Amino acid sequence: MEIDEGPGEASEWQWDDVVDVICAGAGPGALAHAICCADHDLDVELADAEISWRSADPDIAAYLQSMTEDLGLSDTPATDLELSAERAKPVPVKTDRRATIEPFFGSRLRDWSVRCIASPFGVIYSQIPDFLTPMRADGGETIRVAALGSFRPDGDQPGAALTEWLRGQVREREIYGEAGMALQRLIFEEGRIAGAELSTPDGTRLVRATHGVALSVGASPADADWPVQDEFPDGAQVAVVSRTASRFGRVELLYSS
DSSP states (O other): OOOOOOTTOOOSSOOSEEESEEEEOSSHHHHHHHHHHHHTTOOEEEEBOOOOTTOSSHHHHHHHHHHHGGGTOSSOOOOOOOOOEEEEEEOOOOOSTTOOOOOOOHHHHHHHHHHHHHSTTEEEESSOOSOOEEEEETTSOEEEEEEEEEEOOOSSOHHHHHHHHHHHHHHHTTOBOSTTOEEEEEEEETTEEEEEEEEETTEEEEEEETTOEEEOOSOOOOGGGSOOOOOOOSOEEEEEEEOTTOSEEEEEEEEOO
16 A cells, blocks of 8 residues: 655655554564564564675675774774673763763773674664663773663573574564565665565565664574573663664673663
């Protein structure tokens, strides 16, 4: 069906559907962002795809290149499969006029972006999410967080266990769309991502995303490829973590004490 875009929302495309967010990719980062969006009452379309820096679709490849060209990378960084954990606490809200603005460190943002690109838990946003809340990490840096739920890593491969946990959370929220649906290409309007072309068993769908597209780059590792890690303490919260003004996020375990 043709979608009525409403006043001021004219489009050259004949959209088959409109959602808030499209999450795509074979890695757990896309699953985590889909859960975040669903928990904030956003309409999510979740599509499978193995998205890489050498994507067959030139628009996807060009978009990923544009997102990383200022990072000074000669090639994509080596994959880091370890699940990260850190301690953080809420940031007190300052309302007085003398409240200071935290300094911006471009080098920190670059390092964070590279860490997200290297991780199967990483995710790239076409629009920065507005539901992430500030917390203070043990090292003093302010991070942006969306908590997904409690998780106790079982076994010695916590990355594999967390990936399966995320899949279960997606099933519980009934986020999965049509079986066999995959991202074919991104659709741009006026220099920004407006939506995507999705392939389905019944044909192609053009879906507009009013709150952007989130991509996890690379496939989820095979179970045997996840590294063995030391046991984590109890009390972990699974969270999507980002930085102020960053279009990169990553799934991590957070501890409050």
